[in-house]
Amino acid sequence: MPAPNPDTLKPAKDFSRSVITFGIARKANTDNVFLGCSDFKVYSGDLSAAKFEPKELYTHESYVTGVALAGTTLVSGGYDGKLIWWDTEAGKQIRTTDAHAKWIRKVIASPDGRLIVSIADDMACKVWDAKTGKLVHDLRGHKEKTPNDFPSMLYAVTFSADGNLLATGDKVGHVVVWDVKEGKPLATCEAPVMYTWDKQQRLHSIGGIRSLAFSPDGKQLAVGGMGKVGNIDHLEGKARVEVFDWKTGKQLVEFPGDKFAGLVNKLAWAPDGSWLVGAGGAGEGFLVFFDVAAKKALRQEKVMMHVHDFEMTADAKEIVSVGHNRITIHKLG
Amino acid sequence: MRLRLLFTTALCAFTSITVSAADLPPASKPIPQVIDQYIDAAIAEAGVTPAGQADDATLIRRLTLDLVGRIPTTAEVDEYVKSTDANKRTQLVDRLIASPGFARHQATLFEAMFNPEGNGRGSGAFRQYMVEAVKENKPWDKIFREVVLANESDAKTKGAAEFIRGRLSDADKLTNDVSVSFFGVNVSCAQCHNHPLVHDWTQDHFYGMKMFLARTFDNGGFLGERGYGTIKYKPTKGPERTAKMMFLTGAAIEDPNSKEPTAEEMKKEKEALEKAKAAKTAPPAPKFSARGKLVEVALKDVNADFFAKNIVNRMWHRYFAAGLVNPLDQMHSENQPSHPELLAWLARDVAANGYDLKRLTRGLVLSKAYSRGSKYESSPPDSKLFAVARLKPMTPNQLATSLKIAATDPAAFVGKKPEELEKLLEQAEQAGRGFASLISQPGENFQIGVGEALLFSNGERLTKEFLTDGNGTTLGRAKTMKEPKEVAEFLVKTAYGRAATTDEVNAISGYVEKRKGREAEAYRQVLWALVTSPEFRFSY
Amino acid sequence: MPRSSHCGSPEHSLNRRAFLGATGAASVSLAADMTQLNALASPGVNDALKKTQKRVILLWLAGGASQLETFDPKPGASTGGPFRAIKTDVPGVMISELMPKMAQRMKHTCILRGLDTKNGDHGSAAITMMRGRRNEAAVRYPDLGAVLAREMGRADSKVPDYVTFYTQTEGRSMAPGDAGFLGARYAPMELTNSNYPEFIKRLADISDLDHKERSDLRELLGKQFVAGRSSETLSSQNEAYERVRGIMASEKLFDVTQEPQKVRDRYGPTQFAEQTLIARRLVEAGVPFVRVGRAWWDSHGQNFETHQEMVPELDHVMATLIDDLKDRGMLDDVMIVTLSEFGRTPSINASLGRDHFASAWSSTITGCGIKGGSVYGKTDDKGNKVVAEQVDAGSLFATIYEALGINPEKNYYVGSRPVPLVNPGIQAIKQVLK
Structure with a gap:
């Protein structure tokens, strides 16, 4: 079945939130979502309810930056370096793992739900058994310091659709593609434009790879972030996406951005691979659709918040975006 | 009302000291005579012996630096010293004032006066405007008018508008800078005055002045002025007040249109502004111009006293290195002039003579007070007496141009037609500009920092741009000389415009002889020592 | 509009001797060769000198560092951001987890958490925070460096008495070192493009002997002119040239490669680390x-990423400097101050940034006469306002002066107008002084 045309995108619902939502996980084929927020809390909510009132589940010790759902197990991670495992059926905590020495940036689940992956600023990508919580792999492919002797950060991680590949992307624009089974690196790609080091004017940096997504066939890897920034006090670089043939590390297409400024925090492909969608923002946000084969932007839509994450349904008919003080639902088709 | 009365009283005190015109010398008396009458009287009263008159070589150096911003060439010095013409000083002054260098130098000084903080504010159009203004001897009140009215649609006065344009984003600063530059009153300081009575006066005073200026805005690159707009402020005591246009003397202006416009009027205004923007023309002028009112009230009757005294005080400071009132922006009742009658007479004179600054300048520099020596062997008398000439550190341009002249073979300036000579001197000025930008502009309480000493001691530019020894340079000429003594005499003469003393000749030739076989280097070092020593660095 | 309670009416032109008072006289007698490294620690230098020669290193965090991600964390508050607070070696005092090294050294440091300085504009706030007060239209105040150069420098000093590093270009022109009415004699040696001062090295085309004798010749030629003439500017020129050779001899102080590799590591x-090490070399030499x-x-954007990148550097460099000074026995004589033009808003904007905020922020003072481990000032739960022990720029400066043994009420004279080091009525914070 062909994916719906991005031209049909229209806003459907919009909820205001007092907190910043950094991560969302949606239970397949339902309206149940789990949210990781700036008040250190993880919530569950029903998008179809007459009044959207997310219910608090439990609390981290810092910002919750990633939530992932593996079957009925919810795993969340945050700046406290911890992973909290939660049984969504029983409504109780399974375990807490001191997963990383530094701030966790993202938590994802494998498509088959057997694995959980967390990344953090200790520059480690850790693969966990979703059932037992045991560490399966500790993948180290990113340098702890930038070339300028400042701490680096590891922001982005994604699985391929078949679950065989993982990709991780860091602050300086370095991407590693991993063989999940072997726990070995397969290839690297470089997207240095995503990292702006201002060595003279302000002497620090901004940017980094903030999102990754494999094409449905697993051959291409989309990388999201922000182009070079003049004044790094602000997120004023253009929202940027590059697509790689990850096996050769060759950049196939670049979308340097012509409409919106800010970071591309999340990327996803249409199930049939016909388009790629990215979302993110600065003071405000955006949803942008690309035709990768034709190397052109299809639709670029303003969103009233800086988007930190979204969930797209398997049929690509609905996108739930979360971010700065808001949650927004768009429909397609 | 109480505040107003106090305010007016304070101002009267300032003006009353001097007003009685009957006591002043007749208006027809030449400026230099009046100056010397008052200065000499105060010196005599203090029982002080003033320094004698400066010698001719010193005087021509001082006049040339003050009027055209450079040291004289040795040929100019020799001719002046040799001349037995009783009128030679007057002739020299007239020649210098008539020369193009006068307009350039005075414009530079005016620019520094208007923009004391900074290099390169605005486009340089302001300086160009000042050069033309000095050249045509534009009356000071006309300059005031053109600066404050800021008409950018007239190419001739567009540069004057830079003063306001550079301060558009800060109406407080604009208010204070206008008051300081044209009236010698630093209103922002007066605002927090210690005096228990004057203390209250000041906020009305400050915001009163600000009301004249705060309606100015930019419309697509052209300055515009609104016909409405009020300022509210919170006094230290009591409820919020709405400012009234009020000049420094307390003269208030009624603004018939002071009400805020209706939405309809605003819309119309906006359309008119957009239209002007699109047509790239100045926006329509308001029926009631607050800045226009400021010009009007500031020059009217007794109010003009501030304006006239300020320019006299500033010009006095330019030639005597101190004002009759110091600091220059503190003209108020509690800060009396050193010579109140003299200031009053000069202010009356400049106003009565159409604010002719060339005439005033000529009068100042032809006085005996101006031409006193700067040396005083015993403990010097109170500097307020002007009994001894003060040292003036050169401005960056004066210093760099003078360096260029001292480094140029004096023969290059000899036997030239006046236009050719002028051209050479202008070139020297141009050549010095880059180096001048590295030197600090002297201001109040100026001190030379170690940065300058390091720049002169170890900077490449001095050696490369000034102390070269090719053809046509001083050092090139020195190389052709045989005797170290001859070189010593030549270098001292070229740098200082006077004959070397025996001690100097001995010290220099001794220095050179110690460096036998590398005389060229020695000469360079000697010239360095001459131009870095205080005799070169200062106008004396 | 700036308001001040002591704007007088100067009636005379400035008289340098009057307002400089007896400075030179008091300090000229200290004749140790300060160009030698660690002169203070060498046995030839008497203890009195060691006691009186206080020095200051100001770590100027330009642009406005966040108090919430450094010295006044609010973990768990909606404004707190993601970073935790950690315990320090001073019981009850917590600082941001981005500063683990300083957390072990807070016993040397005093935190002022109650800064309310009113001004959130980079340029004018920087001017205020470098001077302890706003400039008046009529008076340009000297900044901290110029006052200390004047108070603690020596007239015949063989080293510069005010050095400032500012290599980044952003904000540099907003906060230049400025001697204000003290004049160019106390103007800073500004290092911007390089860690090495301009014009400190003799040009290749002149030998050292010639350079020296040329300077002697200059002095000789000037003598005749100077006799019978007195002017503050004239004296300043002579003093400036007299200092040239000494300052040239201090050239190596700026050369970080002179330092053992161990220390550099x-x-x-x-760059900040290297410049701080050079600063240590400089204060050591007087x-x-x-x-x-x-x-x-x-x-404004990505506050947490920015602080995650920059605070650990500050933490490391400041902690190393404290250790280094302590190892050298200099911590009682050298004060380290951290200061910005302002702090950052508790509220977090949509770009996950924090904006300008001058109402409740922090500064630290370490060493000299400051009570280590003390915390003065308290902000509310969200960090929005100061709820106790508020500090403004003036009292911060009064405290610094007092700790250095300088009377904050001491007057300079601008003309006849007395200008105290801090505005009248402003007091040092006694609670943080030893």
């Missing part, structure tokens, strides 16, 4: 005041 390879400007903290 300890500070680390970043330079009274060094500012190390570290720009640019203006994190």
Whole structure:
């Protein structure tokens, strides 16, 4: 079945939130979502309810930056370096793992739900058994310091659709593609434009790879972030996406951005691979659709918040975006 | 009302000291005579012996630096010293004032006066405007008018508008800078005055002045002025007040249109502004111009006293290195002039003579007070007496141009037609500009920092741009000389415009002889020592 | 509009001798060769000198570092951001987890958490925070460096007495070192493009002997002119030239490669680290005041990323400097101050940034006469306002002066007008003084 045309995108619902939502996980084929927020809390909510009132589940010790759902197990991670495992059926905590020495940036689940992956600023990508919580792999492919002797950060991680590949992307624009089974690196790609080091004017940096997504066939890897920034006090670089043939590390297409400024925090492909969608923002946000084969932007839509994450349904008919003080639902088709 | 009365009283005190015109010398008396009458009287009263008159070589150096911003060439010095013409000083002054260098130098000084903080504010159009203004001897009140009215649609006065344009984003600063530059009153300081009575006066005073200026805005690159707009402020005591246009003397202006416009009027205004923007023309002028009112009230009757005294005080400071009132922006009742009658007479004179600054300048520099020596062997008398000439550190341009002249073979300036000579001197000025930008502009309480000493001691530019020894340079000429003594005499003469003393000749030739076989280097070092020593660095 | 309660009416032109008072006389007698490294620690220098020669290193966090991500964390508050607070070696005092090294050294440091300085504009706030007060239209005040150069420098000093590093370009022109009415004699040696001062090295085309004798010749030729003439500017020119050779001899102080590799490694390879190490070399040689400007903290976007990158550097460098000074027995004589033009808003904007905020922010003072481990000032739960022990720029400066043994009420004279070091009525914070 062909994916719906991005031209049909229209806003459907919009909820205001007092907190910043950094991560969302949606239970397949339902309206149940789990949210990781700036008040250190993880919530569950029903998008179809007459009044959207997310219910608090439990609390981290810092910002919750990633939530992932593996079957009925919810795993969340945050700046406290911890992973909290939660049984969504029983409504109780399974375990807490001191997963990383530094701030966790993202938590994802494998498509088959057997694995959980967390990344953090200790520059480690850790693969966990979703059932037992045991560490399966500790993948180290990113340098702890930038070339300028400042701490680096590891922001982005994604699985391929078949679950065989993982990709991780860091602050300086370095991407590693991993063989999940072997726990070995397969290839690297470089997207240095995503990292702006201002060595003279302000002497620090901004940017980094903030999102990754494999094409449905697993051959291409989309990388999201922000182009070079003049004044790094602000997120004023253009929202940027590059697509790689990850096996050769060759950049196939670049979308340097012509409409919106800010970071591309999340990327996803249409199930049939016909388009790629990215979302993110600065003071405000955006949803942008690309035709990768034709190397052109299809639709670029303003969103009233800086988007930190979204969930797209398997049929690509609905996108739930979360971010700065808001949650927004768009429909397609 | 109480505040107003106090305010007016304070101002009267300032003006009353001097007003009685009957006591002043007749208006027809030449400026230099009046100056010397008052200065000499105060010196005599203090029982002080003033320094004698400066010698001719010193005087021509001082006049040339003050009027055209450079040291004289040795040929100019020799001719002046040799001349037995009783009128030679007057002739020299007239020649210098008539020369193009006068307009350039005075414009530079005016620019520094208007923009004391900074290099390169605005486009340089302001300086160009000042050069033309000095050249045509534009009356000071006309300059005031053109600066404050800021008409950018007239190419001739567009540069004057830079003063306001550079301060558009800060109406407080604009208010204070206008008051300081044209009236010698630093209103922002007066605002927090210690005096228990004057203390209250000041906020009305400050915001009163600000009301004249705060309606100015930019419309697509052209300055515009609104016909409405009020300022509210919170006094230290009591409820919020709405400012009234009020000049420094307390003269208030009624603004018939002071009400805020209706939405309809605003819309119309906006359309008119957009239209002007699109047509790239100045926006329509308001029926009631607050800045226009400021010009009007500031020059009217007794109010003009501030304006006239300020320019006299500033010009006095330019030639005597101190004002009759110091600091220059503190003209108020509690800060009396050193010579109140003299200031009053000069202010009356400049106003009565159409604010002719060339005439005033000529009068100042032809006085005996101006031409006193700067040396005083015993403990010097109170500097307020002007009994001894003060040292003036050169401005960056004066210093760099003078360096260029001292480094140029004096023969290059000899036997030239006046236009050719002028051209050479202008070139020297141009050549010095880059180096001048590295030197600090002297201001109040100026001190030379170690940065300058390091720049002169170890900077490449001095050696490369000034102390070269090719053809046509001083050092090139020195190389052709045989005797170290001859070189010593030549270098001292070229740098200082006077004959070397025996001690100097001995010290220099001794220095050179110690460096036998590398005389060229020695000469360079000697010239360095001459131009870095205080005799070169200062106008004396 | 600036308001001040002591704007007088100067009636005379300035008289340098009057307002400089007896400075030179008091300090000229200290004749140790301060160009030698660690002169203070060498046995030839008497203890009195060691006691009186206080010096200051100002770590100037230009652009406005966040108090919430450094010295006044609010973990768990909606404004607190993601970073935790950690315990320090002072019971009850917590600082941001981004500063683990300083957490072990807070017993040397005093935190002022109650800064309310009113001004959130970079340029004018920087001017205020470098001077302890706003400039008046009529009076340009000297900044901290110029006052300390004047108070603690020596007239015949062989080293510069005010050095400032500011290599980044952002904000540099907003906060230049400025001697104000003290004049160019106390103007800073500004290092911007390089860690090496301009014009400190003799040009290749003149030998050292010639350079020296040329300077002697200059002095000789000037004598005749100077006789019978007195002017503050004239004296300043002579003093400036007299200092040239001495300052040239201090050239090596700026050369970080003179420092053992071990020490350089300890500070680390970043520019801020190197400049702070040079600052340590300078104060050790007797330079009274060094500012190390570290720009640019203006994190309107990505505040947490920016602080995650920059705070650990500050933490490491500041902790290393404290250790180094302590090891050298200098911590009682050298004060380290951290200061910005302002702090950052508790509220977090949509770009996950924090904006300008002058109502409740922090500064620290370490060493000299400051009570280590003390915390003065308290902000509310969200960090929005100061609820106790508020500090303004003036009292901060009064405290610094007092700790250095300088009377904050001491007057300079601008003309006849007395201008105290801090505005009248402003007091040092006694609670943090030893």
